[in-house]
Amino acid sequence: MTDEIFSAYLTRRKAASDAFVAGDVAPLHEVSTASDPATILGPAGTLVQGAESVNATNAEGSARFTGAERNDLETIHGGEEGDLAWWVGVQRSVVSVEGQDEPVPMDLRVTELYRREDGAWKLFHRHADPLRES
Template sequence: MSEREEFLTWVNGEFVAAERALLDGDDRPRRSTWSRVEPVSALGAWRNAVGRAGLVEAFEVLASSFSDCTEYVFDLISYEVSGSMAYTVGYEHFTARIDGSPRTMTLRATQVYRRDGDGWHVVHRHADAM
């Protein structure tokens, strides 16, 4: 399997599953897809965070707002892998409850990844609502 195929398999598997879990109210899988090695940061559609502790706090708050995800699709527009770094650009389409109200949304998301000791991890995310 090529480096690009390996990365894409991870994105479409573990990463997508973690994002869907967050939209179901469980932030633990998302924590595992993010790097524990600084620097890490997120400029999110709902919250911003810098540093691992800030990310964990933001993920907990987000997870408490989301529930009952019935759909999550990561529509990948482009990606590249270069050694131990990679990026993705795409749209995240989802249907879930946000603070109890059913919502269907699309976010534009750009993410940067780093291959740490045990595999690929997110190191930066920028997302906003369309």
């Protein structure tokens, strides 16, 4: 069961995702950790470790997007227990990417982990890879 503070955080996290695919990484940095450990297992099979590297990678990734026709987060399950929380779902987006003439569909399987830092929830791990419909 999620508490009101974590639910409010997830609302901010969704807004950060919307901003990210519009080319603005600042809201994602606000909801992400600046402390190690931090990781991204990216859709292209990459592994990024360390908060500084994760935040730099997010900035580089966001800079490639120029907008989104759609960016939906479908929750499979999530919750929080103590100072740890998680969200598992599917991100379904249609994004405009620098260098592409047409919008690109981007459906990802996503697992995110969060921890409470100084009373605030922060994203410290994201695993996203392409969704294959079954």
